[in-house]
């Protein structure tokens with residue numbers, strides 16, 4: 068019924084101390100009946116050190132797909148060799164996207180210029196791979212828009228992941244559709260946070276054929292699990308909150324997001 072379009076299964080395992088086999092097995096009969104197993108997982112490896120494990124997971128579990136990218140937090144340590152490996156991993160048959168990559172000024176205002184240079188380079192790698200793009204854009208609105216407006220995104224599928232920005236930024240990203248790009252916006256457990264009205268206001272602006280469900284597990288657990296390790300079984304809490312924002316039945320939200328997942332990722 069739903070796919071978690073963005074999670075970090077290996078980090079969940081590390082954070083929760085729950086081996087993945089145990090986790091997968093218990094999801095379908097969790098004590099909380101709102102917790103449901105996804106049909107599939109898009110596992111995101113954004114540290115080059117984790118690429119091998121991601122590939123192993125995608126080969127071992129039929130419903131685990133992988134995305135490979137280099138997170139902006141590695142701006143000072145990533146190497147040309149990392150980028151060459153990234154290009155190779157992107158060719159794997161169970162790789163469904165390139166990402167996450169992008170800009171993050173929340174923790175690092177100091178290296179903005181380096182981040183922009185890296186973002187531009189990773190964007191070229193992603194475009195060359197012909198795969199959908201998974202973008203991490205945090206508190207870097209103007210620079211992100213400048214890079215994206217300058218790129219040839221025609222015919223490309225782009226998942227703006229874990230949206231946390233303002234409604235205005237959301238609108239500007241949706242406008243990239245006028246460059247013939249297929250823009251999707253992903254929402255996490257943040258939509259259930261009391262203090263996240265801006266994110267709900269942004270979600271209200273996203274057309275139902277451009278919305279994606281994701282957890283960003285093990286981060287951003289929805290209420291009532293806020294602060295605990297987040298996992299993909301919590302998607303129903305996110306779906307319910309989004310359905311409320313959109314004022315539609317949750318079944319319709321699931322249907323639309325499932326359809327969007329297929330259009331964006333081919334699964």
Ligand SMILES: [Zn+2]
Nearest residue numbers: 073111167283
């Ligand atoms: Zn992520």
